[in-house]
Amino acid sequence: xxxxxxxxxxxxxxxxxxxxxxxxxxxxxxxxxxxxxxxxxxxxxxxxxxxxxxxxxxxxxxxxxxxxxxxxxxxxxxxxxxxxxxxxxxxxxxxxxxxxxxxxxxxxxxxxxxxxxxxxxxxxxxxxxxxxxxxxxxxxxxxxxxxxxxxxxxxxxxxxxxxxxxxxxxxxxxxxxxxxxxxxxxxxxxxxxxxxxxxxxxxxxxxxxxxxxxxxxxxxxxxxxxxxxxxxxxxxxxxxxxxxxxxxxxxxxxxxxxxxxxxxxxxxxxxxxxxxxxxxxxxxxxxxxxxxxxxxxxxxxxxxxxxxxxxxxxxxxxxxxxxxxxxxxxxxxxxxxxxxxxxxxxxxxxxxxxxxxxxxxxxxxxxxxxxxxxxxxxxxxxxxxxxxxxxxxxxxxxxxxxxxxxxxxxxxxxxxxxxxxxxxxxxxxxxxxxxxxxxxxxxxxxxxxxxxxxxxxxxxxxxxxxxxxxxxxxxxxxxxxxxxxxxxxxxxxxxxxxxxxxxxxxxxxxxxxxxxxxxxxxxxxxxxxxxxxxxxxxxxxxxxxxxxxxxxxxxxxxxxxxxxxxxxxxxxxxxxxxxxxxxxxxxxxxxxxxxxxxxxxxxxxxxxxxxxxxxxxxxxxxxxxxxxxxxxxxxxxxxxxxxxxxxxxxxxxxxxxxxxxxxxxxxxxxxxxxxxxxxxxxxxxxxxxxxxxxxxxxxxxxxxxxxxxxxxxxxxxxxxxxxxxxxxxxxxxxxxxxxxxxxxxxxxxxxxxxxxxxxxxxxxxxxxxxxxxxxxxxxxxxxxxxxxxxxxxxxxxxxxxxxxxxxxxxxxxxxxxxxxxxxxxxxxxxxxxxxxxxxxxxxxxxxxxxxxxxxxxxxxxxx
Numbered sequence: 001x002x003x004x005x006x007x008x009x010x011x012x013x014x015x016x017x018x019x020x021x022x023x024x025x026x027x028x029x030x031x032x033x034x035x036x037x038x039x040x041x042x043x044x045x046x047x048x049x050x051x052x053x054x055x056x057x058x059x060x061x062x063x064x065x066x067x068x069x070x071x072x073x074x075x076x077x078x079x080x081x082x083x084x085x086x087x088x089x090x091x092x093x094x095x096x097x098x099x100x101x102x103x104x105x106x107x108x109x110x111x112x113x114x115x116x117x118x119x120x121x122x123x124x125x126x127x128x129x130x131x132x133x134x135x136x137x138x139x140x141x142x143x144x145x146x147x148x149x150x151x152x153x154x155x156x157x158x159x160x161x162x163x164x165x166x167x168x169x170x171x172x173x174x175x176x177x178x179x180x181x182x183x184x185x186x187x188x189x190x191x192x193x194x195x196x197x198x199x200x201x202x203x204x205x206x207x208x209x210x211x212x213x214x215x216x217x218x219x220x221x222x223x224x225x226x227x228x229x230x231x232x233x234x235x236x237x238x239x240x241x242x243x244x245x246x247x248x249x250x251x252x253x254x255x256x257x258x259x260x261x262x263x264x265x266x267x268x269x270x271x272x273x274x275x276x277x278x279x280x281x282x283x284x285x286x287x288x289x290x291x292x293x294x295x296x297x298x299x300x301x302x303x304x305x306x307x308x309x310x311x312x313x314x315x316x317x318x319x320x321x322x323x324x325x326x327x328x329x330x331x332x333x334x335x336x337x338x339x340x341x342x343x344x345x346x347x348x349x350x351x352x353x354x355x356x357x358x359x360x361x362x363x364x365x366x367x368x369x370x371x372x373x374x375x376x377x378x379x380x381x382x383x384x385x386x387x388x389x390x391x392x393x394x395x396x397x398x399x400x401x402x403x404x405x406x407x408x409x410x411x412x413x414x415x416x417x418x419x420x421x422x423x424x425x426x427x428x429x430x431x432x433x434x435x436x437x438x439x440x441x442x443x444x445x446x447x448x449x450x451x452x453x454x455x456x457x458x459x460x461x462x463x464x465x466x467x468x469x470x471x472x473x474x475x476x477x478x479x480x481x482x483x484x485x486x487x488x489x490x491x492x493x494x495x496x497x498x499x500x501x502x503x504x505x506x507x508x509x510x511x512x513x514x515x516x517x518x519x520x521x522x523x524x525x526x527x528x529x530x531x532x533x534x535x536x537x538x539x540x541x542x543x544x545x546x547x548x549x550x551x552x553x554x555x556x557x558x559x560x561x562x563x564x565x566x567x568x569x570x571x572x573x574x575x576x577x578x579x580x581x582x583x584x585x586x587x588x589x590x591x592x593x594x595x596x597x598x599x600x601x602x603x604x605x606x607x608x609x610x611x612x613x614x615x616x617x618x619x620x621x622x623x624x625x626x627x628x629x630x631x632x633x634x635x636x637x638x639x640x641x642x643x644x645x646x647x648x649x650x651x652x653x654x655x656x657x658x659x660x661x662x663x664x665x666x667x668x669x670x671x672x673x674x675x676x677x678x679x680x681x682x683x684x685x686x687x688x689x690x691x692x693x694x695x696x697x698x699x700x701x702x703x704x705x706x707x708x709x710x711x712x713x714x715x716x717x718x719x720x721x722x723x724x725x726x727x728x729x730x731x732x733x734x735x736x737x738x739x740x741x742x743x744x745x746x747x748x749x750x751x752x753x754x755x756x757x758x759x760x761x762x763x764x765x766x767x768x769x770x771x772x773x774x775x776x777x778x779x780x781x782x783x784x785x786x787x788x789x790x791x792x793x794x795x796x797x798x799x800x801x802x803x804x805x806x807x808x809x810x811x812x813x814x815x816x817x818x819x820x821x822x823x824x825x826x827x828x829x830x831x832x833x834x835x836x837x838x839x840x841x842x843x844x845x846x847x848x849x850x851x852x853x854x855x856x857x858x859x860x861x862x863x
Contacts, residue, residue: 002030003840004052009301009309011479016313018483022321025483031347031794031809031845038063042345046320047071050279050299051078053164061115070323072316073299074276076116081275081298083110084161084208085131090296093126094274096267097292099285101210102147103133103161110161124274133206142198143173145209155212158201163295170212171199210294213287221258221284221291223268224302225277226315231268232308233258233284254827257305264291271296278319279312344797347809349485351741351793353734354477355752357759357817358505359466360662360785360833361459362433362616363626363655367424368455370441372412373405377452379438384449389436395429398436425456431617433461433500462504463616465662465833469786469818470505473836474512481749489514491748494523495733497530497755505786506753529729530754536725536761543714543722544648547707551577551647566714573702581645584699585635588653591672591692592631598671599624611667615832623667626656647707654704657697661823662832668693697824705782712760720768723761724858730758731765734791735855741793742808742848759783766812769854772844775814786836787817793848808848815839 004010005027017023026042033041038059047069051057061075080086085105091098109132120126134148143154154173168183180199183192201207219235226232234255260268264284271293272280281300285292302308371377379401380387389398399422405411406418428434437455442448462470481488492514496506503525510519550562557563557575573580599607599620607620634649660668672693713719724731730752737750760783767777789812796807818834820826826834 001033001052001055002027003838004050005048006480006484007301007838008476009303011476011483012306012309013301013313013316014483015479016309017317020313020317022317026345027484029345029347029349029794030811030841031796032345033059035845036346038066040346041067043067044069046323049073049075051081070320072278073280076113076119077276078298079113079116080120081296082163084159084163084295085110085133085206086112086128087163087296088208089128089131090120090126090274091271091293092131093124094270096270097290099157099211099213099292099294100152101208102145102150102152103131103206103208104135104137104147105133105161105206106135107161107206109133137201137203139200142178143175145201147209152209152211157210157212159208159210161206161208169199169202171201213285213292216286216288221286222255222300223260223264223282223284224300224308225268225272225280225282226312227278227319228269228273230311230315231260231265232302232305232311233260233264234302261291267291267293347794347796349481349488349792350747350795350808351738351791352481352488352749353737353752353791353793354750354788355730355734355754355759355762355790356505356509356788357756357783357786358462358499358502358753359469359508360463360818361466361501362461362463362618363652363659364457364460365626365629365652366455366457367421367629368453369413369417369421370451371405371417371454372451373408373418375401375404375408376413376438376454377449380440380449380452384440386437386439389438390434392429395425395434395436398438399425399429421454421456428456428458431458431461434458460499460501461616462501462508463663463832465831466501466505466785467508468831468833469836470508471512472833473786474509476836478513478515485747487747488749491746492522492751493749494519494751494753495526495530496523496753498525498527499531499755502530502753502755506751509751509753526729529733530752530758532755532757533726533728535728536722539713539718539722539725540711543711543718546714547647547710551581552644554578564715566710570702570706573706578645580699581647581703582643584696584703585631585643585645587692587696587699588631588634591696592627594673595624595627595671598673610670611664615663618664620667623660623664623671630656647703648711650700650703650707654700657700658823661697661826662828662834665828694824701821708782709760709780712757712764716768719764723765723768724861726761727758727765728859730754730762731855731859735852735859738791738793738810738848738852738855742852756783756787759787759789762789763814765858766843769858771812771846771851771854774841774843781816781821782819784817784819784834786815787819788815788839789842790814790839794845809845810843810848810851811841811845812843813839814842 014025018025023046026044028041033056034054041063044067047064049060049064049071050073057075057078064071064075080090085103088098088101088103110129112128117128120128136146136148138146140146140151145152145154145156154171155176156171158169158171160167166183166185170181170183172179172181177196178198179194179196181192181194185191201209215238217235218238220238222234222236224232224234235258236253236255267284268282271282272278275296275298277298279299279301281297282293283295283297285294379389379398389395402418402422402425405413406415406422411418425434425436435457437453437457439453439455440449441451441453443450478489494506494510496502506523510523514522546562546564546567550560550567553560553562555576555578557569557577560567560577569575569577569580602610604620610620630649630653634646634653636644636646638644657668713722733752741748763780763783766789767773792811792813794809794811796809798806815837818836820834823834
């Protein structure tokens with residue numbers, strides 16, 4: 001399946017094989033695998049094929065029997081891995097130690113593929129299906145379970161016999177305090193949850209009850225084989241310890257290379273050979289000097305290890321070359337196919353159209369005042385519309401105008417406002433991204449400009465981490481397309497918004513994607529298509545007004561007049577919106593009060609000791625100023641003294657938390673705690689205060705996820721209206737590009753680099769178009785930096801001798817970008833860069849004409 005075949009580890013190995021000059025890689029592709037008969041699958045000499053969710057293993061086995069390629073992993077023996085009872089039976093038969101276990105079968109025993117049964121019996125003299133177990137299960141007492149005529153006592157592990165079911169439970173004895181720990185596929189930074197109290201064993205299926213092993217050093221061992229002579233092993237913290245997953249900056253679980261003993265190397269050889277999987281992964285436990293296998297996973301890769309990639313590619317190359325000299329390979333099996341295009345996949349990727357958000361940036365900040373002083377008004381010159389001042393000379397002119405306005409006697413503007421603007425502009429004037437907007441404000445009656453809005457903005461610039469992210473994503477995209485269809489790189493065009501952070505992203509990305517080739521002539525700046533549009537402004541403001549009213553209504557959700565079907569709070573936010581934001585604000589006030597105290601107590605030297613190196617032009621004072629402004633913007637005071645909250649400002653809070661977690665981790669961890677010069681009657685409580693920072697992050701994350709997507713439309717009609725109004729030029733371009741790739745002969749790639757708002761609105765339209773999405777609207781993650789939506793056009797080539805029209809199919813892919821829910825728990829390296837999550841399928845394949853009609857329909861509707 002594409003999500004495995006086009007993964008980063010697979011690409012690393014395949015690119016090394018291609019570099020030998022011996023091979024060409026042909027991807028069958030999901031469309032071919034799922035929709036085409038095996039007779040129409042491409043021929044190959046060496047086959048890499050393995051099961052993953054949705055993969056038709058039976059169909060692949062039929063292909064193998066028809067074409068007889070050299071298969072890296074046995075397809076028929078992959079059926080061994082579907083049932084944990086069969087896995088245990090195989091391990092016992094080859095003398096590999098496993099924990100003691102009992103089997104509770106309520107399904108009549110494992111279903112063994114007939115061909116598998118014959119192969120294992122003929123080649124290994126093993127009769128499969130003898131470990132049927134018993135359906136007679138009784139809990140004798142709180143700590144004792146009887147299965148058939150055998151007994152097992154807690155603690156024990158309960159595993160579903162279905163190997164695809166990863167909901168594994170561990171039951172603890174009364175002596176240990178009781179309770180059950182439920183293990184599951186990793187979600188965020190959690191791999192298990194503990195539930196106190198007594199829980200009966202499950203009765204709704206077949207289970208294996210396994211003795212709980214107290215492993216050495218609280219770690220599991222993951223073993224990866226490549227053939228019989230090579231095994232790589234890594235340790236990871238066992239999920240039974242606390243259920244928390246520690247991750248690296250790629251978002252992968254942190255693991256550490258460990259040597260294998262001679263006994264363990266023998267186990268690796270035995271497992272790989274018996275299960276017929278040259279590339280294979282299995283789980284090992286070490287306890288009291290003994291090693292036991294608890295699971296066999298089939299095809300598994302080590303991730304992020306160049307030595308492993310080198311070794312794997314070298315071993316496969318050697319084995320393939322040996323096979324060429326010792327057997328007939330696929331291209332000679334069917335003489336009728338010689339000379340025909342049998343090596344091409346039936347469905348070929350012909351067009352890639354990628355809409356991408358910019359990379360990591362510094363927090364955006366601004367202050368604004370309405371001013372009437374003549375020197376400020378004169379900044380407009382002859383212009384009757386908004387002007388933007390960006391150059392050093394223009395910014396110095398704005399600073400001089402503020403100084404002149406403050407010197408006027410009597411002045412028409414408050415001296416405090418002018419002084420504040422002057423002070424901030426002086427300190428930010430040399431920052432990249434600092435700019436001043438001067439917006440004329442007309443008198444409603446006279447229609448004359450009688451004042452201006454003076455807006456000072458800074459930040460929002462691409463960080464050093466953003467450059468690294470962009471280069472990494474560009475390089476990975478290049479490798480992916482070279483493997484899938486290298487002709488795609490023959491026709492590349494890039495469109496960019498005018499914003500500096502977007503252009504910085506484009507330059508870094510393209511340098512890597514085009515591998516050093518000149519790319520400036522390929523870039524077209526399209527403000528009309530990729531910058532913010534004013535067309536949807538009114539509708540978005542209506543949505544924000546409703547959100548603001550929703551969170552400021554002082555009453556339960558049931559009585560909230562701003563509540564609509566799509567404004568229901570998630571469970572973790574409670575049932576009273578205003579209470580939630582008030583608690584968040586109180587937490588922020590408490591932390592900022594601690595920060596203020598620490599700034600007073602520590603002084604400049606003490607603050608320097610908290611974090612000696614700062615990146616992105618940050619300083620302790622700028623950190624402090626940013627956090628105080630977030631609070632003042634979020635918590636407003638009405639004229640009657642009552643508090644009002646602006647939930648739209650949660651974006652700045654959440655941005656700052658993530659930014660500081662990546663770029664200012666040490667300072668963030670220390671400045672909000674009372675461990676510096678704490679008074680005698682207030683002892684340091686590191687755990688409590690760290691919990692406050694964490695609590696603020698998770699509350700801000702909940703509010704951010706709730707508010708941000710709804711700013712682009714609350715109910716479906718509003719989402720549709722905002723999406724179409726904001727994206728008319730981009731929709732038109734996409735529709736034209738999709739039409740052109742169908743009508744043209746050549747493959748092509750187009751990139752559209754833009755900002756977050758365009759990603760939200762485009763994703764909304766994909767949902768509104770009813771394009772059979774694989775992910776429900778509610779389950780879409782945060783659209784983080786370098787989120788991208790990829791429109792992939794596939795062309796079905798007709799049979800060589802058939803005069804048939806070509807077919808076209810569209811599939812949309814999606815990556816949530818450099819996204820990590822638990823950024824506070826990441827182990828960040830010196831780049832401070834989170835890795836971009838891999839693209840995954842967002843929709844099923846759609847006929848291309850149908851997709852184009854939907855886009856054109858949206859355009860016709862707005863026009």
